Amino acid sequence: MTRAIAQIRFIAATLAVAVMLMFAAPVGAQQPVNPTASSVKEEQLLNELKRIQGRGTIPDAKSYVIEQPEGRDWRHFHEVTLRWIGAISIIGILVVLVGFYLMRGMVRLESGRSGRVVVRFNGFERLLHWMTASCFIVLAISGLNVTFGKELLLPYIGPEAFSTWSQWVKYAHNYLSFPFTIGVVIIFLMWLPGNFPNKVDVEWLKEGGGIVGHRHPPAYRFNAGQKMIYWLQILAGGALAVSGYLLMFPFYGTDIADMQTAEMVHGVVAVLFVAIMIAHIYIGTIGMEGAFEGMWDGTVDVNWAREHHSLWLEQEERRGRLAASPPQGAVQAAE
């Protein structure tokens, strides 16, 4: 009996081995299976893809990227490149403006004040300008704080105070972006009619806008310099808005590389924008006599208009927006 069982066992075992060999043979014939030969290697993946990602089991899809050495590049951009761009452009524009002011001083009204004024910007325009401008100033300071604050402010007020301050200005930055964007959009539409480049601008630019010397090239409501500020403001504001909202709504349809790119665009455009606006503030205040009141009171002296925007003043006169014809004998400084 036991012998019979042993025989059956033997036959069964032989059959089992035969079956195994039968199935194993074709596989072995195709290729020897070595589970490690085809295994992914970290170094190879990094060299090929620059970023390693796979499949994860938690809902957070951005966690599926396990290695993105570009983070180091982004760090270099943020800590070194952006700071240089920012420092050079902002300090550079300040040096240029101080130098210019020392050489040229305030651009005076050459024909003096006539005592008569003409409306330059109505209440709505001024409201929009100052809403956007005040938002811009807060946005600029809070933005510069992120890049330069820990070097320029933290050592003086300490980590706790600096953290509290940074937290508040971060909220200010995020929330004031909305009125700022609205301002940029309305300014774009509001002043678009006067800002298309034309022939007069070519002449104006050829004469350097009369910045150097005492010539006053003719201009309509906006001269070529103002048109440049307008278009730069639209482009920079637009780029900042798009990149900023991407940053404010992180990983909504964007991945880590997109977020890094958005931050880089935001940072570079922002520091250049600040530099441009410093020049704009200069020319609108201490750079030129009689300019600031146009945006503050809404009116400018007729002589100012004649010197800087002669063609615009003629238009206004033709439209009868001046109470009476300008007094005869007013100095015709603008040829």
Added chain:
Amino acid sequence: MARMKFLCDADRCIECNACVTACKNEHEVPWGMNRRRVVTINDGKPGERSVSMACMHCTDAPCQAVCPVNCLYTTADGVVLHSKDLCIGCGYCFYACPFGAPQYPKVGNFGSRGKMDKCTYCAGGPEPDGSKEEYEKYGANRLAEGKLPLCAEMCSTKSLLAGDGDIIAQIYKDRVSKRGYGSGAWGWKTAYRETIES
């Protein structure tokens, strides 16, 4: 002093997620946040590998460099920790981190991410070791008790190694030479600017 590092031997990882679970439990990490996660590369294809990844506690850590309020710091053990009191939740550390380690408790709209959270190498935070405040903000401080991170300690296949960098590198090297293959020390070149020759 020891220079603490993590090493995931992907040829041993079986994607059991015990490290993830251990970490979440040990530190009571809230819903939606993971200090550690397991990701499978080439899932379902021959030679797929799973890697357990968390903060690698980089040498010259990028997160620490980009933090606008300097809330991150590196301890004498080479562990990168941060202060939740100083963090403003700007999210920059996540952009700089090569390993996706920083986590935020809120969705992130309107810049309200909340205080960043990440792997502390089971070493707590700036508060006194083992204090209640430290536990509430950063979880357990095992390192102060002389214990290594729990994820590595309870790894069933000893795939995830934690400890002094030189020692775990030697262990990995021995394994690779003995078994004859290795998919590499994942993240080491990026985190520590070095790799393990095998």
